[in-house]
Amino acid sequence: xxxxxxxxxxxxxxxxxxxxxxxxxxxxxxxxxxxxxxxxxxxxxxxxxxxxxxxxxxxxxxxxxxxxxxxxxxxxxxxxxxxxxxxxxxxxxxxxxxxxxxxxxxxxxxxxxxxxxxxxxxxxxxxxxxxxxxxxxxxxxxxxxxxxxxxxxxxxxxxxxxxxxxxxxxxxxxxxxxxxxxxxxxxxxxxxxxxxxxxxxxxxxxxxxxxxxxxxxxxxxxxxxxxxxxxxxxxxxxxxxxxxxxxxxxxxxxxx
Amino acid sequence: xxxxxxxxxxxxxxxxxxxxxxxxxxxxxxxxxxxxxxxxxxxxxxxxxxxxxxxxxxxxxxxxxxxxxxxxxxxxxxxxxxxxxxxxxxxxxxxxxxxxxxxxxxxxxxxxxxxxxxxxxxxxxxxxxxxxxxxxxxxxxxxxxxxxxxxxxxxxxxxxxxxxxxxxxxxxxxxxxxxxxxxxxxxxxxxxxxxxxxxxxxxxxxxxxxxxxxxxxxxxxxxxxxxxxxxxxxxxxxx
Numbered sequence: 070x071x072x073x074x075x076x077x078x079x080x081x082x083x084x085x086x087x088x089x090x091x092x093x094x095x096x097x098x099x100x101x102x103x104x105x106x107x108x109x110x111x112x113x114x115x116x117x118x119x120x121x122x123x124x125x126x127x128x129x130x131x132x133x134x135x136x137x138x139x140x141x142x143x144x145x146x147x148x149x150x151x152x153x154x155x156x157x158x159x160x161x162x163x164x165x166x167x168x169x170x171x172x173x174x175x176x177x178x179x180x181x182x183x184x185x186x187x188x189x190x191x192x193x194x195x196x197x198x199x200x201x202x203x204x205x206x207x208x209x210x211x212x213x214x215x216x217x218x219x220x221x222x223x224x225x226x227x228x229x230x231x232x233x234x235x236x237x238x239x240x241x242x243x244x245x246x247x248x249x250x251x252x253x254x255x256x257x258x259x260x261x262x263x264x265x266x267x268x269x270x271x272x273x274x275x276x277x278x279x280x281x282x283x284x285x286x287x288x289x290x291x292x293x294x295x296x297x298x299x300x301x302x303x304x305x306x307x308x309x310x311x312x313x314x315x316x317x318x319x320x321x322x323x324x325x
Numbered sequence: 326x327x328x329x330x331x332x333x334x335x336x337x338x339x340x341x342x343x344x345x346x347x348x349x350x351x352x353x354x355x356x357x358x359x360x361x362x363x364x365x366x367x368x369x370x371x372x373x374x375x376x377x378x379x380x381x382x383x384x385x386x387x388x389x390x391x392x393x394x395x396x397x398x399x400x401x402x403x404x405x406x407x408x409x410x411x412x413x414x415x416x417x418x419x420x421x422x423x424x425x426x427x428x429x430x431x432x433x434x435x436x437x438x439x440x441x442x443x444x445x446x447x448x449x450x451x452x453x454x455x456x457x458x459x460x461x462x463x464x465x466x467x468x469x470x471x472x473x474x475x476x477x478x479x480x481x482x483x484x485x486x487x488x489x490x491x492x493x494x495x496x497x498x499x500x501x502x503x504x505x506x507x508x509x510x511x512x513x514x515x516x517x518x519x520x521x522x523x524x525x526x527x528x529x530x531x532x533x534x535x536x537x538x539x540x541x542x543x544x545x546x547x548x549x550x551x552x553x554x555x556x557x558x559x560x561x562x563x564x
Binding site: 197255 | 396400424425427428431432434435488489490491492495499
């Protein structure tokens with residue numbers, strides 16, 4: 070018989086992340102996937118699990134922008150010493166989900182249109198490189214994977230309640246292209262950015278119409294890849310980025 | 326033929342602790358800066374194991390701060406930590422150099438343009454100051470490695486005033502990771518004074534463009550050529 074867990078439940082890694090990117094099926098935790106991609110922990114360490122939980126709370130707005138993160142409260146809640154909590158926050162600082170003036174006082178960075186501008190400019194610059202590399206190395210196996218991602222997005226696109234899954238799957242598909250692009254400096258930066266971007270995307274949902282528009286562009290991008298038309302492929306990728314950019318800035322302004 | 330090359334100092338600290346006064350450095354950060362410098366100087370060779378105990382004895386601290394310091398260096402890409410071998414100084418490969426150069430070139434465009442859009446008299450003065458430093462060390466072969474450091478600081482100064490902190494931070498990390506590569510191709514035999522003067526000219530022209538507020542586009546292309554050329558020379562030096 071199964072007894073209740075002794076400490077509060079923390080997410081565990083269900084399968085090695087580096088294999089799971091080939092499958093569009095959502096990983097057990099979208100945050101764990103992005104934080105630890107490329108590492109092969111059969112289970113996550115305590116500090117990793119704390120990092121995942123706090124990351125999800127920040128992305129989902131349960132820790133508000135500007136809010137201080139109480140280390141003591143976290144170590145009480147998870148029933149762990151302060152050391153793993155500090156280490157977890159340091160990891161989150163590296164991926165830009167947490168900021169700290171001095172080490173002690175970590176807080177959640179504020180969201181602003183200027184910051185989103187900066188983020189987008191930076192992300193486009195490095196994504197352009199990895200998309201170019203992905204295009205150059207593109208093969209039948211990539212085609213299969215992209216189609217699988219498309220099918221997964223189509224499966225949830227019609228359901229308003231599942232819009233975040235749609236966005237998360239899409240974003241993971243883009244990360245797949247980065248991984249295949251093979252520049253590990255870019256991959257690492259894009260995984261960290263993905264967490265920051267998901268925070269912004271949580272601000273406003275995507276309407277059915279917008280989800281369909283993203284899907285249509287995804288199909289066009291795949292077609293351009295198959296037709297070996299690099300210029301068109303890059304142009305479509307930028308169009309997708311632009312589409313989501315407009316939405317997010319509108320949501321930010323509405324919220325402000 | 327053999328000139329004793331003067332080494333720049335505080336190279337790791339300048340990047341790890343950018344914009345912060347020495348008084349505010351934590352113990353792990355100070356250790357990271359010191360160990361990082363040894364890695365850059367190849368006193369700790371690429372691939373060499375870094376023993377926690379040995380460092381703990383040397384710095385007279387417990388293993389905690391040493392471990393934190395190594396984690397900082399791991400994040401900056403100077404150290405690789407595996408459960409099997411512990412911490413080792415990261416190795417140098419031509420593939421890694423190519424990847425770094427590719428990303429740097431992409432981010433330079435943001436940096437050059439951003440600096441132009443945000444130029445103020447103070448920032449232009451800062452640029453001139455760094456430029457004068459580069460100019461003062463360009464002609465002497467003995468200072469070839471100091472020259473490399475001066476040029477890199479000028480570039481990072483542009484990056485940290487381009488209005489995009491994410492791009493600036495990645496460029497800083499990539500700078501740390503690329504120093505060992507570029508030092509190999511910065512010896513006078515591979516990077517003679519004539520070539521150093523060409524790079525100096527690029528930054529002189531760029532400075533003039535910033536002062537006048539002229540179009541930065543051509544400089545992005547010129548810098549790309551400089552980066553490509555550097556990468557080719559360095560790749561050869563690495564073999």
